[in-house]
Amino acid sequence: MPKKYHINSKVTPLNLDYVFKFNIERGENCINCGKCTKVCIYEAHKRRKDDPRKMADPNTVVCRNCFRCIQECPRGALEKSLDKDFLNIGGSYWKSDIFITLWKQAEDGKVPVTGAGYRGPFTGSGFDGMWTDMSEIVRPTRDGIHGREYINTSVELGRKLNHLTFDEKGKLLSKVHDTVDIPIPIIFDLPPDNLSPNVKAALVKAAVELNTCIVLPAGDIASDRKKYIKNIIPLISHKEIDKHQGLIKNTRIVAIEYADELLSNFPAAKDKIKKISNALTIIRIPATKSVETIVSKLTQNGAEIIHIVADYRGREVNGSTDYNRRLLKDIIRAVHLKLIDDRIRDEVTIIASGGIAMAEHVPKAMICGADLTAVDLPLLIALGARLYEEPEKLLIIPEGLEKIPVRTLTQRIINLMGAWHSQLLEVMGAMGIREARRLRGESGRAIFFEEIDNDTFGKLFKKRETVNV
Numbered sequence: 001m002p003k004k005y006h007i008n009s010k011v012t013p014l015n016l017d018y019v020f021k022f023n024i025e026r027g028e029n030c031i032n033c034g035k036c037t038k039v040c041i042y043e044a045h046k047r048r049k050d051d052p053r054k055m056a057d058p059n060t061v062v063c064r065n066c067f068r069c070i071q072e073c074p075r076g077a078l079e080k081s082l083d084k085d086f087l088n089i090g091g092s093y094w095k096s097d098i099f100i101t102l103w104k105q106a107e108d109g110k111v112p113v114t115g116a117g118y119r120g121p122f123t124g125s126g127f128d129g130m131w132t133d134m135s136e137i138v139r140p141t142r143d144g145i146h147g148r149e150y151i152n153t154s155v156e157l158g159r160k161l162n163h164l165t166f167d168e169k170g171k172l173l174s175k176v177h178d179t180v181d182i183p184i185p186i187i188f189d190l191p192p193d194n195l196s197p198n199v200k201a202a203l204v205k206a207a208v209e210l211n212t213c214i215v216l217p218a219g220d221i222a223s224d225r226k227k228y229i230k231n232i233i234p235l236i237s238h239k240e241i242d243k244h245q246g247l248i249k250n251t252r253i254v255a256i257e258y259a260d261e262l263l264s265n266f267p268a269a270k271d272k273i274k275k276i277s278n279a280l281t282i283i284r285i286p287a288t289k290s291v292e293t294i295v296s297k298l299t300q301n302g303a304e305i306i307h308i309v310a311d312y313r314g315r316e317v318n319g320s321t322d323y324n325r326r327l328l329k330d331i332i333r334a335v336h337l338k339l340i341d342d343r344i345r346d347e348v349t350i351i352a353s354g355g356i357a358m359a360e361h362v363p364k365a366m367i368c369g370a371d372l373t374a375v376d377l378p379l380l381i382a383l384g385a386r387l388y389e390e391p392e393k394l395l396i397i398p399e400g401l402e403k404i405p406v407r408t409l410t411q412r413i414i415n416l417m418g419a420w421h422s423q424l425l426e427v428m429g430a431m432g433i434r435e436a437r438r439l440r441g442e443s444g445r446a447i448f449f450e451e452i453d454n455d456t457f458g459k460l461f462k463k464r465e466t467v468n469v
């Protein structure tokens with residue numbers, strides 16, 4: 001049995017202001033009795049260091065909203081109110097709670113709990129309308145997922161064989177394709193180019209320490225990063241293969257931007273790369289309306305890995321309005337089913353990205369049919385970035401981030417991935433799945449809200465439509 005993959009999380013606060021959900025204010029009528037210090041297990045209330053007779057200002061960042069201090073204060077001196085920043089951040093996809101969750105995960109690498117429990121809706125659009133089958137949650141060994149029980153979260157990138165062929169003496173005739181193994185079904189995707197050098201360095205180092213990969217524009221791979229080239233996926237145009245021979249020679253995977261001519265030219269581009277090295281090739285393709293047809297054609301033409309990129313809110317990239325753009329969940333399902341129909345699903349690895357915002361999106365994307373996912377914005381939110389959807393996408397990198405040591409930033413990204421890895425283990429343990437690669441396309445083990453909604457009420461509404469017509 002291979003060694004267990006473990007992510008070493010370490011509490012790593014970032015001393016920058018960040019959004020929090022509630023403001024807690026201590027009123028004038030506080031008698032400094034200290035009861036709130038005892039009832040808050042998250043240590044939001046402490047006495048002042050310089051004068052322990054008095055209370056320090058509450059630390060709202062660690063508050064988990066259980067309301068116990070409010071209830072137990074003998075003077076009713078504590079008040080909670082929703083923070084204005086919290087109400088404004090994000091938008092309809094990147095809901096404000098996601099920021100608090102990612103920040104907390106980056107802080108300590110743990111799965112966050114909320115003292116007040118979950119009080120939101122139980123369905124929504126996209127991944128929110130998808131529930132995973134947790135029927136194995138009662139297995140007696142379930143609590144062993146971080147201990148004795150072995151759950152393998154690694155995935156293989158590359159083309160797999162549909163079947164093996166042997167000659168009459170039993171000698172293997174089939175050519176086994178090259179593959180690259182990574183221990184988590186997550187790679188890091190293209191960071192924005194306006195990041196400070198310490199943030200860029202931290203993203204690369206975190207990818208190296210986690211033993212995953214990061215996609216970087218080839219022109220952005222400075223000479224000091226070349227020592228990490230095994231964990232870097234240079235992104236190039238298919239016309240620049242000669243120009244980047246040096247990178248291709250040393251890397252394990254190279255990504256090329258999709259262009260229509262690749263539909264017929266891809267074998268030539270792949271051959272050119274293979275003459276330089278054994279690097280695998282990813283074709284990076286925008287999630288357009290006809291993406292499943294393009295993916296199928298590219299696969300029939302020898303594509304081994306295809307990266308489908310939706311917009312930052314997990315929608316198709318070329319629809320006129322949000323309403324007629326498919327969501328990532330549906331895009332992945334359409335691609336997966338098309339490849340199955342064409343009997344070529346195992347010939348290609350599918351990476352899905354765009355709108356991967358929370359830990360649960362990783363197994364859900366895989367259940368829909370992706371082999372693995374690529375994340376971008378959550379890595380920056382872990383470092384304090386704020387994102388606003390309205391009136392248009394705006395990503396704000398916090399002031400002062402450029403002065404934070406690379407080690408601190410690296411550890412926060414590792415913590416985030418540690419928390420996501422733990423949640424992946426929880427989901428797989430609860431589903432009774434031991435191999436992450438077996439999650440792919442396990443849609444029979446998930447419930448899709450719109451399907452049961454349609455099964456239950458579809459006929460009713462169809463009838464109504466007929467009557468109206």
Ligand code: SF4
Nearest residue numbers: 030031033034036073
């Ligand atoms: S419990 Fe209330 S009165 Fe006592 S220290 Fe806390 S805020 Fe002040």
Ligand code: SF4
Nearest residue numbers: 040044063064067069
């Ligand atoms: S609401 Fe709960 S978690 Fe928040 S400060 Fe009060 S006791 Fe602590």
